[in-house]
Amino acid sequence: xxxxxxxxxxxxxxxxxxxxxxxxVDAVRVDEKPSNLWxxxxxxxxxxxxxxxxLLVVAIVLLMxxxxxxxxxxxxxxxxxxxxxxxxxxxxxxLGFTFLGCxxxxxxxxxxxxxxxxxxxxxxxGTVIGLIMGAxxxxxxxxxxxxxxxxxxxxxxxxxxxxxxxxxxxxxxxxNVFTLAFAIGGFAWASxxxxxxxxxxRVRQADFVTASRALGKSRFGTLISHVIPxxxxxxxxxxxxxxxxxxxxxxxxxxxxxxxxxxxxxxGNDIAQAQQSLRVAxxxxxxxxxxxxxTVLAFILLGELIRDALDPRARARR
Amino acid sequence: MxxxxxxxxxxxxxxxxxxxxxxxxxxxxxxxxxxxxxxxTIAIVGESGSGKSTTxxxxxxxxxxxGHVTAGSIMLGDDDLTLRNQAQMANIxxxxxxxxPQDPMSNLxxxxxxxxxxxxxxxxxxxASGKKEIEARAIEVLKQAGLADAxxxxxxxxxxxxxxxxxxALIGIGLAADPKLLIADEPTSALDVTVQRVILDHMxxxxxxxxxxxxxxxxxxxxxxxxxxxxxxxxxxxxVESGPSRLILENPQHPYTQRLVxxxxxxxxxxxxxxxxxxxxxxxxxxxxxxxxxxxxELTKDYKIRQGSFRSEPFRAVDAVSFEIPRGKTLALVGESGSGKSTxAKMVLKLEDPTSGSIEVDGVDVAGLSRKETFALRRRMQxxxxxxxxxxxxxxxxxxxxxxxLEIHKVGDAASRRARVTELLDQVSLPQSLASRYxxxxxxxxxxxxxxxxxxxxxxxxxxxxxAVSALDVLVQDQILKLLADLQSELGLTYLxxxxxxxxxxxxxxxxxxxxxxxxxxQGTVDEIFANPxxxxxxxxxxxxxxxxxxxxxxxxxxx
Numbered sequence: 001x002x003x004x005x006x007x008x009x010x011x012x013x014x015x016x017x018x019x020x021x022x023x024x025v026d027a028v029r030v031d032e033k034p035s036n037l038w039x040x041x042x043x044x045x046x047x048x049x050x051x052x053x054x055l056l057v058v059a060i061v062l063l064m065x066x067x068x069x070x071x072x073x074x075x076x077x078x079x080x081x082x083x084x085x086x087x088x089x090x091x092x093x094x095l096g097f098t099f100l101g102c103x104x105x106x107x108x109x110x111x112x113x114x115x116x117x118x119x120x121x122x123x124x125x126g127t128v129i130g131l132i133m134g135a136x137x138x139x140x141x142x143x144x145x146x147x148x149x150x151x152x153x154x155x156x157x158x159x160x161x162x163x164x165x166x167x168x169x170x171x172x173x174x175x176n177v178f179t180l181a182f183a184i185g186g187f188a189w190a191s192x193x194x195x196x197x198x199x200x201x202r203v204r205q206a207d208f209v210t211a212s213r214a215l216g217k218s219r220f221g222t223l224i225s226h227v228i229p230x231x232x233x234x235x236x237x238x239x240x241x242x243x244x245x246x247x248x249x250x251x252x253x254x255x256x257x258x259x260x261x262x263x264x265x266x267x268g269n270d271i272a273q274a275q276q277s278l279r280v281a282x283x284x285x286x287x288x289x290x291x292x293x294x295t296v297l298a299f300i301l302l303g304e305l306i307r308d309a310l311d312p313r314a315r316a317r318r
Numbered sequence: 319m320x321x322x323x324x325x326x327x328x329x330x331x332x333x334x335x336x337x338x339x340x341x342x343x344x345x346x347x348x349x350x351x352x353x354x355x356x357x358x359t360i361a362i363v364g365e366s367g368s369g370k371s372t373t374x375x376x377x378x379x380x381x382x383x384x385g386h387v388t389a390g391s392i393m394l395g396d397d398d399l400t401l402r403n404q405a406q407m408a409n410i411x412x413x414x415x416x417x418x419p420q421d422p423m424s425n426l427x428x429x430x431x432x433x434x435x436x437x438x439x440x441x442x443x444x445x446a447s448g449k450k451e452i453e454a455r456a457i458e459v460l461k462q463a464g465l466a467d468a469x470x471x472x473x474x475x476x477x478x479x480x481x482x483x484x485x486x487a488l489i490g491i492g493l494a495a496d497p498k499l500l501i502a503d504e505p506t507s508a509l510d511v512t513v514q515r516v517i518l519d520h521m522x523x524x525x526x527x528x529x530x531x532x533x534x535x536x537x538x539x540x541x542x543x544x545x546x547x548x549x550x551x552x553x554x555x556x557x558v559e560s561g562p563s564r565l566i567l568e569n570p571q572h573p574y575t576q577r578l579v580x581x582x583x584x585x586x587x588x589x590x591x592x593x594x595x596x597x598x599x600x601x602x603x604x605x606x607x608x609x610x611x612x613x614x615x616e617l618t619k620d621y622k623i624r625q626g627s628f629r630s631e632p633f634r635a636v637d638a639v640s641f642e643i644p645r646g647k648t649l650a651l652v653g654e655s656g657s658g659k660s661t662x663a664k665m666v667l668k669l670e671d672p673t674s675g676s677i678e679v680d681g682v683d684v685a686g687l688s689r690k691e692t693f694a695l696r697r698r699m700q701x702x703x704x705x706x707x708x709x710x711x712x713x714x715x716x717x718x719x720x721x722x723x724l725e726i727h728k729v730g731d732a733a734s735r736r737a738r739v740t741e742l743l744d745q746v747s748l749p750q751s752l753a754s755r756y757x758x759x760x761x762x763x764x765x766x767x768x769x770x771x772x773x774x775x776x777x778x779x780x781x782x783x784x785x786a787v788s789a790l791d792v793l794v795q796d797q798i799l800k801l802l803a804d805l806q807s808e809l810g811l812t813y814l815x816x817x818x819x820x821x822x823x824x825x826x827x828x829x830x831x832x833x834x835x836x837x838x839x840x841q842g843t844v845d846e847i848f849a850n851p852x853x854x855x856x857x858x859x860x861x862x863x864x865x866x867x868x869x870x871x872x873x874x875x876x877x878x
Contacts, residue, residue: 003400015571176353207709211772214667215723216696 020094022116030316041309051305056297061291064112074106076265098270098284099277107270107293114266115247115292118181122246125185127239135231137193138200147313149197152190161252162188168258175260184249192238199231206230244296251292267292326353326393327531328377333390335369335376335555337383344599345388346372347555354499359525359532361542361563363551363578365760365791370535371420371553374501377533378415379407394499396815400775412443414493416530416728418521420504422484432487433472436460436494443495455494458721463490464520482513489521496528503535510818511655511862518545523704539582540865543567567865580797582865583821589844590803590825609681610642611812612666612780616769617675619661622878634660637836638675645779646806648813650823650844652859653833662833663784663816667701668692679780697727704785706765710757716768717753718745723775742771746801763794765803774805784816787826799826820861824848832856 043269045051064071074092084101095104137148167183168175203209204227212222247267253259254268255275262269267288274285320388335347348368354360362371375381377392379399392399394414411417419848426435436456440446446455460468463486472765475757476484485505492500502521506514522545525532536542542549543563550560551574559572560754617639622630636658642651653657664670666677668684684695700723703709703834726736739748746767758763766786773781783802787795799822805811815827823830823844831841832855840853851857 013565013571014557016556137417195365204706206711207703207705208711209702210669211703211709211769212711212722214669214696214699214701215726216693217722217726221726226711226713230711316329 009045011090016083038095041306043144043303044309048305050301054298054301054305057294058302061112061295061298064109065116066113068109068113071109072106074103076102076106076110094115096281096283098274098283100197100273104270104284104287107265108288111265111270111288112262112269112291114177114260115250115268115295117177118250118260118266119243119247120186121177121181122185122188122249123239125181126189126242126246127192127235130189131196131228131235133189134193134196135200135228138197138205138231139219139227145197148193152193152250155187156190156194158187161249163187163247164253165258177260180250180253180260181246183253184246188242188245188249192235192242195234195238196231197246199234202226203227203230216313234307237303237307237310240299240306241318244303247292247299278287324355325395326531327356327395328354329391329393329414330373331391331393332375333376333392334388335372335381335385337385339384340549342743343388343761344424346385347376349390350552350555350557350781352550352557352560354531356498357526358527358548359534359546360548360550361536361540361546362550362552363536363542364458365537365552368552369555370537370552371503372555373535374417374503374535376388377501378406378411378417380417387786389772389813392692412439412497413495414497414499416495416497416500417421418485418489418505419494419779421508422488423508426479426484429478431473432479433474436472436487436491439491439494440714445495455641459490460487462493462524463487464516465490470495474488480513480515481509485509485517486520488519489524493524493528493530497530499533500525500529501533502539503537506541507535507537508841511604511820511864512654512858514541515701515862538864539567539578539792540863542866548596551578551623578792581792582827583792583796583799583819589828590799598622603765609645610678610815611645611680612643613678613681614642614666615640615676615678616663617662617677618673619658619665619670620673620865629714636665636672639831639833639838640675640835641829641831641838641841643780643812643814645812646810647829648806648815648827649829649831650815650817650827651831651833652817652820652823654818654859656835658836659816659818659833660784663782663814665780666814667699668695693727697723697776698778699780699782700776700778700850701782701784702766702769702773702786704788706762708771709769710765712757714756715753716748716755719757719768720753720771723772726775729776738775739771742775745774745805746771748819752824761794763790766790766798769799770801770805777809778811780812780814780817782814785818786815787822788817788819795822820859832859 013158021304023028040255065193080098080102082101084093084097087097087101089096093103093105094106098104098107133148133152137145137152162181164180164187166187168180170182171179209222209226213224217225250259250266251268251271255272257272259268259272260266270288271285271292274281274288278285327837329810331351333350334345336580337341338344338523340342350369350373351358360403362370363372371417372385375385376387377399379402387400390400394410399407399409399410405825417565426432433456433763436459437452440452440455440459448454457472460471463473468603470749471479471483473753479487488500489505489761492502496743500521500534505521506517509517511556518541520727521532524530532546534542534546539549546563549563549566551558551566551572555572557624559570559575566575567579570579609651617636618634619636620632622635636660641649651662661670665672672685679695714722719738720739720742721735724730724738729735730738739753743750744750748764748767748771752760752768757768760768768864769786778849786802787798790798802813803826806813813827815823817823817826825843829842831838832846832847833839836857840856847856848860851860
């Protein structure tokens with residue numbers, strides 16, 4: 001053996017001082033903070049101001065929908081006086097009046113309920129259909145996959161606004177929040193299904209799925225308890241974005257005159273009705289448009305942030 | 319020594335590398351020092367996370383993400399590489415320092431032909447100019463790399479190459495410009511042992527002819543000792559020991575190196591035994607009178623391989639495989655990738671149906687079982703899979719993961735299940751507080767322990783270990799193998815051990831079946847087969863174990 005143990009270049013034999021390294025193999029570090037995908041994501045989100053701003057906007061809009069009298073004391077429908085038609089802001093009516101002389105701010109506050117209900121319902125319907133179709137197609141594969149995926153492709157090829165127009169025209173006598181939500185959600189699930197299918201295909205390969213089968217768990221049980229929970233993260237992101245899209249769709253259908261009846265208060269109806277006096281009183285159109293845009297933007301930002309937070313690689317890039 | 323008088327080709331001094339993250343700067347290399355002399359092969363050995371690959375990427379300035387050199391120098395001749403910018407480094411990479419990456423599957427671009435990618439390297443390094451010359455040089459490079467029909471191969475795409483051929487192409491690209499130094503980062507870890515041997519032999523021949531120095535990064539001490547003149551052992555970003563290969567292996571001084579050498583399985587190792595007096599199975603006569611727990615007869619599996627739209631061709635993945643495992647013993651199914659060993663495991667676990675043949679557990683043919691009986695059978699037979707990162711559901715905490723089998727089979731109530739989880743965590747030497755944690759906090763070895771605990775929850779008789787220790791570092795692998803041996807003697811478990819690693823078979827199994835392309839080519843006790851392999855294929859496998867001929871002095875020194 002060579003003599004110079006302190007030669008660090010290793011041409012001769014070099015041995016580091018033994019005390020500098022500990023020799024516990026594979027020690028468990030339980031003192032560290034527990035972490036998992038969701039708690040890591042939360043820690044990341046917590047530090048981002050945009051997240052809090054978006055959350056605040058969403059919270060305010062939700063509060064408006066649940067408890068409109070918190071924001072305005074003026075009744076949105078009764079007490080409209082034609083003498084106030086297209087009137088500017090006045091005492092107690094900060095945003096002025098509509099063509100029919102109703103309070104713009106009050107209508108915006110009360111309209112939040114319809115817009116959000118339609119948005120949430122349509123999203124839930126779309127997500128549930130998409131989740132079922134995608135999960136079954138991806139997990140079971142074979143002919144079921146071919147069948148469900150082709151059905152998905154058909155729905156994917158129909159622009160859902162167009163489909164919703166047709167459905168709403170058919171239901172012309174029976175338009176309510178539910179038919180509208182079905183018309184939007186029932187045609188918007190195809191992209192959700194595709195994402196779920198891809199995720200399920202990925203998770204299905206994992207050993208823990210095989211292990212669960214080897215334990216004697218049924219295929220369906222494995223799908224529910226192991227595969228879907230692991231495929232849900234990207235779905236969450238799509239959900240926030242499709243919520244925003246559904247709110248816009250409601251407004252679009254209302255604007256085209258195939259939305260909810262004109263007696264229903266919604267942002268879409270407000271915008272549709274304000275267009276006839278766009279030149280005289282543009283603000284009656286602009287204000288509901290602003291709240292619609294801000295709400296939609298808040299949902300989309302929230303979705304993007306959650307996606308980034310759930311993806312460790314995206315976190316590292318920042 | 320005369321070699322100290324020579325000028326080193328590459329000289330790394332006090333190198334520190336740190337990664338930046340949201341929580342601040344984390345140093346991963348601390349004062350690394352070493353020299354590489356012209357024409358010399360040196361190996362950096364270490365476990366995952368030891369900083370061996372980081373050292374390699376620091377030299378060529380290809381540190382991933384936010385990594386950067388914070389101190390020290392990397393002298394290539396008179397040129398300090400840490401002071402070079404990326405444009406200057408681009409000239410050095412390839413021309414001065416060649417690089418062979420780890421994974422041949424992902425390091426060739428699948429949309430370009432092999433020839434295009436070799437030509438690209440030739441052009442980028444300015445070795446040849448003009449279309450004809452570049453083409454000629456590319457063919458030469460591939461021929462040198464050992465691809466005989468290079469002209470034809472040039473136009474093929476990576477998916478038409480086997481793993482070994484891809485790695486040859488990558489070595490060819492790495493050596494295309496005749497660099498002075500070749501850095502090979504785990505060049506053969508993804509390949510079968512016999513292929514590994516051929517590739518490394520070829521790389522050694524090429525670099526010897528050209529006088530290229532090689533920096534070999536590997537986790538395999540035996541491979542390092544066989545291929546390199548000097549070994550550098552790294553741990554946690556520090557060099558713990560370095561010196562001539564033989565010296566390190568025969569007379570390791572640092573406690574860590576001693577343990578590493580002791581834990582490295584090789585042909586010379588002994589079977590890991592829980593009880594010292596039990597000498598294990600030495601000949602088939604020892605087990606002849608014991609009733610087999612698992613008996614597999616003439617097991618065959620055909621797959622249909624799709625050829626175009628409607629035609630399909632049968633492919634025999636498993637061909638008339640027969641073996642028996644006596645109660646409380648371990649049988650290893652050994653083979654290279656594609657030998658059908660995992661398919662056998664799947665059929666034994668009843669996750670795939672055999673085309674023909676039978677599987678008997680305690681004399682009962684499992685094929686004829688009803689749904690209910692199959693469900694009951696699953697209690698007696700449990701798997702542990704290879705990938706420690708894929709075998710646990712990341713959305714479930716450890717306690718629920720281990721309790722899942724109990725829930726499925728409706729064993730006990732909530733309180734007794736909790737008690738059983740605690741007991742199981744104890745059995746696999748994990749702290750009880752882990753029950754409320756999630757898998758992503760655990761290391762690979764710890765995850766594998768959890769997977770073992772889950773497999774043991776229902777007190778099975780048979781455990782199928784499908785490459786269960788292949789993805790683990792040597793020391794952790796040794797620990798898990800010891801755990802498995804302890805559990806076997808304690809609970810009387812019967813193991814079906816699927817592996818590609820003959821060295822692991824030596825320490826972990828009583829009986830062995832060697833499989834090649836779906837057929838069992840040789841079977842017997844481990845002692846018999848390792849002492850006198852009769853089949854050519856078995857002999858080739860045994861010869862291919864890296865470092866087989868090098869005596870390991872570590873076991874005695876470490877007192878293990």
